[in-house]
Amino acid sequence: MKSMTRKVLILSLIMAVIGQAAVFASGQQGGGAQAGERHAIVFKSTGNPYGERQMGGFETGIKEQGFTAILRAPDLPTAEAQIQMIEQLIAQRVTSICIVGNDFDALQPVLTRAKNQGIKVYSLDSSVNPASRLTHVNQADTQMIGETLVEAAFDQAGGSGEIAILSATSQASNQNAWIAVMQETLKKPKYANLNLVKIAYGDDLRDKSTSETEGLLASYPNLKVIIAPTTVGIAAAAKVVTDRGLVGKIKITGLGLPSEMAEYIDNGACPYMFLWNPIDVGYLGAYVATALTSGKITGKVGDTFSAGRLGNYTITQAPDGGTEVLLGPPFKFDKANINEWKSVY
Numbered sequence: 001m002k003s004m005t006r007k008v009l010i011l012s013l014i015m016a017v018i019g020q021a022a023v024f025a026s027g028q029q030g031g032g033a034q035a036g037e038r039h040a041i042v043f044k045s046t047g048n049p050y051g052e053r054q055m056g057g058f059e060t061g062i063k064e065q066g067f068t069a070i071l072r073a074p075d076l077p078t079a080e081a082q083i084q085m086i087e088q089l090i091a092q093r094v095t096s097i098c099i100v101g102n103d104f105d106a107l108q109p110v111l112t113r114a115k116n117q118g119i120k121v122y123s124l125d126s127s128v129n130p131a132s133r134l135t136h137v138n139q140a141d142t143q144m145i146g147e148t149l150v151e152a153a154f155d156q157a158g159g160s161g162e163i164a165i166l167s168a169t170s171q172a173s174n175q176n177a178w179i180a181v182m183q184e185t186l187k188k189p190k191y192a193n194l195n196l197v198k199i200a201y202g203d204d205l206r207d208k209s210t211s212e213t214e215g216l217l218a219s220y221p222n223l224k225v226i227i228a229p230t231t232v233g234i235a236a237a238a239k240v241v242t243d244r245g246l247v248g249k250i251k252i253t254g255l256g257l258p259s260e261m262a263e264y265i266d267n268g269a270c271p272y273m274f275l276w277n278p279i280d281v282g283y284l285g286a287y288v289a290t291a292l293t294s295g296k297i298t299g300k301v302g303d304t305f306s307a308g309r310l311g312n313y314t315i316t317q318a319p320d321g322g323t324e325v326l327l328g329p330p331f332k333f334d335k336a337n338i339n340e341w342k343s344v345y
Helices: 002-029 049-063 079-091 108-116 142-156 173-185 206-219 231-243 258-266 278-294
Strands: 038-042 068-072 096-099 120-124 136-138 161-167 194-201 223-228 251-254 273-275 304-306 312-314 323-326 331-333
Touching: 038 049, 038 079, 038 278, 049 068, 049 231, 049 278, 068 079, 079 096, 079 108, 096 108, 096 278, 108 120, 120 278, 136 278, 142 173, 142 194, 142 223, 142 251, 142 273, 161 173, 161 206, 161 231, 173 194, 194 206, 206 223, 206 231, 223 231, 231 251, 231 258, 251 273, 258 273, 258 331, 278 304, 312 323
Parallel strands: 038 068, 038 096, 096 120, 120 136, 136 323, 161 194, 161 223, 223 251
Antiparallel strands: 273 331, 304 312
């Protein structure tokens, strides 16, 4: 009798496990949103204020839809570090992975494994290879960003002179795309008297961005403008110019956080700069995650979805051959408006 009871108990346990697996599978592959959905975002690295705000927006968007947000970022901005985190998320069988790529191509094998496991994979801010993603969440039009930054350098340099670019990592797809547009834009007759002397890489690390800025100043004593299309780089460059008493001689522009750049806009080290709201970028990404999971979108051109307080969006063709959804145009920050924005982000 005891033997029979034990067999019944074991059989019941086996059936319960099978039942749970079936429920999980339906939650991963089904067409509707599931209460147990866990949506992950993997940013470039820790200690980045822009990334912290972006992940905060993602978390808000996921939670307000009733799901769980998982926030991850490695200590160093490398593809290898992100690969380890993605492998962990695959093992945890999350519902979706939003990747802010440290490398355009290197993440493809691990992201393909994630997709093959039924996980919805898409990129945000810094894209990955179209074969690795369903779609991409972009801050603003790549062409517009590149052209806007060149025009800012032209204005701040007085139309002529030496300029330099201080980027993040040499593998960052968004940085490289903006730089490519800047290089093409500089070929136009209007900018013939601007001389791009160097593209430096601070790897989105404050110390390295500082040393790269100091190197630019030492190597190019006639430098007029540094364009830093990275929030870490622009703050580091503006601090160097301020600390060395070069405000007015060398000007900084690019993409920066109002909270970090207010003092440098006020003192003139950075006459003006641009950005978008990183909170909104992450928030938009949260709604892309759930739209993909629910089947409202598949990542194809023409797909439409609602993104909560941000309104409705349409997926469009991306310059890299994949698809994307654009948050909106970059916003200009200067002395007239910086004080009202510095407490926001």
